[in-house]
Amino acid sequence: MKSICFYFQVHQPFRLKTYRFFDMGVDHYYYDEFQNKSIAQRIAEKCYLPTNKLMLDLIKKHGKKFNIAYSISGLALEQFEKYTPEVIESFKTLAASGNVEFLAETYAHSLASLRSKDEFKRQVELHSKKIEELFGQKPVTFRNTELIYSDAIGETVAEMGYKTILTEGAKHVLGWKSPNFVYRHATVSDLKVLLKNYRLSDDIAFRFSDQGWNEWPLTAEKYIQWLKDIDKEQPLVNLFMDYETFGEHQWKDTGIFDFMKSLPAKVFAETGYTFAKPKDIARKLEPVDTIHVPNPISWADEERDLTAWLGNEMQDEAFEKLYSAEEKIKVCNDEEIMRDWNYLQASDHFYYMCTKWFSDGDVHRYFNPYPSPYEAFINYMNVLSDFFIRVDEKCEGIDFDAIKEKAKEFGETVKEKAEDAGAKAKTKAKEKLDDVKDYSLDDIVKMSNAKVKELIKSVDMEELAHVMKDARDDVRDKVIPNMTKTAKKQFENIEKEIKKVKKSDLKEFKNKIESELKNLWKK
Numbered sequence: 338m339k340s341i342c343f344y345f346q347v348h349q350p351f352r353l354k355t356y357r358f359f360d361m362g363v364d365h366y367y368y369d370e371f372q373n374k375s376i377a378q379r380i381a382e383k384c385y386l387p388t389n390k391l392m393l394d395l396i397k398k399h400g401k402k403f404n405i406a407y408s409i410s411g412l413a414l415e416q417f418e419k420y421t422p423e424v425i426e427s428f429k430t431l432a433a434s435g436n437v438e439f440l441a442e443t444y445a446h447s448l449a450s451l452r453s454k455d456e457f458k459r460q461v462e463l464h465s466k467k468i469e470e471l472f473g474q475k476p477v478t479f480r481n482t483e484l485i486y487s488d489a490i491g492e493t494v495a496e497m498g499y500k501t502i503l504t505e506g507a508k509h510v511l512g513w514k515s516p517n518f519v520y521r522h523a524t525v526s527d528l529k530v531l532l533k534n535y536r537l538s539d540d541i542a543f544r545f546s547d548q549g550w551n552e553w554p555l556t557a558e559k560y561i562q563w564l565k566d567i568d569k570e571q572p573l574v575n576l577f578m579d580y581e582t583f584g585e586h587q588w589k590d591t592g593i594f595d596f597m598k599s600l601p602a603k604v605f606a607e608t609g610y611t612f613a614k615p616k617d618i619a620r621k622l623e624p625v626d627t628i629h630v631p632n633p634i635s636w637a638d639e640e641r642d643l644t645a646w647l648g649n650e651m652q653d654e655a656f657e658k659l660y661s662a663e664e665k666i667k668v669c670n671d672e673e674i675m676r677d678w679n680y681l682q683a684s685d686h687f688y689y690m691c692t693k694w695f696s697d698g699d700v701h702r703y704f705n706p707y708p709s710p711y712e713a714f715i716n717y718m719n720v721l722s723d724f725f726i727r728v729d730e731k732c733e734g735i736d737f738d739a740i741k742e743k744a745k746e747f748g749e750t751v752k753e754k755a756e757d758a759g760a761k762a763k764t765k766a767k768e769k770l771d772d773v774k775d776y777s778l779d780d781i782v783k784m785s786n787a788k789v790k791e792l793i794k795s796v797d798m799e800e801l802a803h804v805m806k807d808a809r810d811d812v813r814d815k816v817i818p819n820m821t822k823t824a825k826k827q828f829e830n831i832e833k834e835i836k837k838v839k840k841s842d843l844k845e846f847k848n849k850i851e852s853e854l855k856n857l858w859k860k
Contacts, residue, residue, distance in 0.1 A: 339572050340613040340621075341564075341604065342531065344480070344503060345580040347385075348410040348446045349377060350683040352706050356716055361723040367677065372706060374420045381421040384584035389427040391583075391594060395601055396436045403601050404436045404614045407580070408480045411444030411464050412683060414471065425471065432472040438614040439468045441476035441499065447682035448646055450481055450490045451633065452660045460679075461497060478503070478615040482684050484533065484577065484636040485643070488523045488629065495525040501619040503577065506532035507634045507641040514626070517571035521624035529619045530628050533577040533636060537563065542578035546591040554592070557599045561607050572622060574610070577636065638693065646687040651714040656687060658721055662728055669731040677724055681717075689713035777851060778808055782815050784854075789819040795853050798824065800846040802831040 354369035395403050409428070417424040431437045443449055444464040449457040461479070469475045479499040481490060486504035494502050506516025516532035540560070544550045552559065564574065579586065587593040604610050613621075637645040647653055659681060666678050690710045707713040781789060793801070793816065805813055805828075820828060 339608075339610045340574070340618050341610050342406070342573065342575045342577075342613055342615055342618055343404075344406040344408070344440070344575070344577045344615065345582075346480075346483075346578070347407055347413050347580045349373075349380070349413045349416050350446065350685040351412060351416070351680045352376075353686070353716055353720055356719045356723075358719055361719065362726060365673075365723065365727060367720045367723075368680070369706070373416060377416045377420040380581060380585055381417075381424050383589070384581050385417075385421070385424045386427060387589075387594065388580065388583040389424075389431060391598060392437075393427075393431055393434065395598070396431070396434045399601055399605065399612075401436070402605060403612045404438070404617070405612065406438040406440055406478070406615050408440040408442045409468075410442060410446035411460075411467050412446060412680065414467055429472060432474060436614075438478065438616055439472050439474050439476055440478045440480045440503070440615065441465050441468070442480050443482050445679045445682040446482050446684055448482060448485070448656065448684050448687065449682060450485060450493070451643070451647070452656070453663055454493055456660075456663060457493060458497060460682075477501070478619070483645075485633055486530075486630060486635075487633040488631060490633065491522045491528055491530070491630075492525055495522065495528045500527060501529045501531065501615055503531050503575070503615065504533070504630075505634050505636040505641050506535055506575070509641070510628065510630055510634060515568075515571055516575065517567060517573050518625045519573065519619065519622045520626055520628040523627050523629040529624055531573075531575050531615055531618065532628070533575050535636070535641075537574060538576045538578050541576070541593075541596075542582045542586065545582075545587045545593055545596070555596065557596055557603050560596075560600065561603050564604070564608055564610060573618060644693065645691055646684055649690070649692050649710075651690045651692075651710065652687045655690065655714060655717055655721070658718070662725055665728050665732045669728060671731050674728060674731060681721065681724065686713070686717050690717070778804065778812055778847065778854070780854060782811050784815070786819050789815060792816075792850075792853060793820055793824060796850050797846075798827050799831055800849060802828055802835055803843055804847050804850055806832070806835060 351368045352372050353367050354372075356364070356367055392405060407428070414425070417428075432439065441461055442464055443457065443460040444467065445460055447456075447460060449460055465476050477499065478501040479494045479497075480503040481494075484503060484505045486502065491502060502522075511532070516534045520530040520532065522528035522530060537560075540552070540555060540563075544552070545555050547553055567574065583593055583597065601612065604612075633643055634641050635643060635645070647656060662678075666674060669675075689705050689707050690713045692710050705713075707716065781792070784792070801816075805816060808816075817825065817828070
C-alpha cells in the first residue's frame, strides 16, 4: 500500500508593537496586543476552525484510512489559549480521534538549531511537554522550524531520541533521486528522513488560486492523475504545507475547501494510496539510501536555503546580537525574561528583515507588519536594546567568570570520572569474556557494529556465506546490514549459486569464523 503523508505547520508569532528609541528603559512590554489578537481571531475564523472541522469530518467518513500530522509552535498554542481557546478544543477533538500525529519542534519556532545546541534542546523539550500536556501525545517525530535541516541538526535531533525527521526535498540535495522514498541520515543510520515533494505540495499551497498558472484551475481529478503518474516503485508522497493554506492563503471562494473535501475519496477510489502519519510511515518503510546535507536547507523560497532569515547584514547583526545574551539569560531565572527570550527568538522577526523583493517578494510581504525590512530591523533592535538592559539589571552582581570556571571544573571532573568508569568497565568486561572458553556464531548479536564490520573483513566471503545459510535470523540480521555495498553484492551472488557442502568442510568454515570472533572479543 502506497502512502500520502499530509503534514501541516501551524504557527503565529507574537508581533512587536512600534517601539521607539525613547521607549527604552520606560516600556518593557513589546507586543502589539491588538494586532496579535485580531490576527489570531481572524485566522481562527477563516482557517483553523473550519479546516479542523473539515479534517474531523474526513476522519469520521474514512476512518483509519485518513491520517494527518501537525506541528504547532508553542507561541501559536499560547495565542490560542489566550485569544481563541475554541481552536485548542478543536485540536483536542482531532487528537482524540487517533488519526492525528503531533510533531515536535522548537517552542519559539526559532533558529536556535543554527546557533545553540543547548537552547535548541531546551525549546524542543519545552514544546514536547506542552504538546503532551494539551493533547496527551508525546511527540516521536521531529520537524524543525521551516523544515530547516542539515547533517549536524539531524545528529542533535537523534541525540534527543527522535527516530524520524521531516525536511525539504531540495533538488540541489537530491539530484536525480526522488523525494518519494524514505532516506536515512548521513551518519546516524537509525534516523529516518522524510522529504517534502515540493512540486505537489506547492501546487496546493501556492499555485492553487493562481489564474496565470497553466494548470489552473486545479481539480481533484487532475491532482489524482498526477499521483497516478508517479512511478509505482515509489511508495510515498509527502505533502507538507502551512495550515493557513486553507482559508487564509487560499481563500474559501477559490474552492480550496471543496478540493480538500473531495480529494481523499477519489484517492481511495482511483489509486493505491492511503493517508498515513509520519511515525507509521517510518515504522513501515525502510530507507533506500542516505541523504547528505552538509549545509542547512529549508522549505523557503526558490533557493531552499537560509537566506529568507539570514541573508543580509541586518538579519545577521540582529541574530548575533540576540544570541549574545544567552549565557546571561540562563542565569537570570526570571519568568518575564524567559517569556520575552522565547518570543524574541521567533524566526518571523528575521523574516520581516528580508530584502528579497523579487520572485519571492509576495510571500515575504504576507503577514508582515512593517512597511520595509529596514523598519523591521530598527524596531527589533530597539526592543532588543531594552531587553538587554533588563537582563543586565537582573544579572547585576553575578560573577560570570566564576560561573564559567566552575562549569569548566565540573565538566573536567565529569569527563575524568566518565573516562575512569569507562576504562574500568572495559577491563571488567574483557576479564569476563576472557574467562569464556567457547565463542559461537550466536555471540555475534552481542558485538558492536564496528566489531562485526571488522569480522566481515577478516573472513573469507564464500565461507561466511556457507555458514550464514544455516545461521539464526538475528545473526544474519546483525551481519548482513554491516556489509559494505560491494561485500553485500558479493555475498548475495555467492548465496544464489551456493551448493551443498560437506559437513566436515562446513564445520571447518564455522571454526575459522568463531576463532576470528574470539580474537575480536579479546581486543
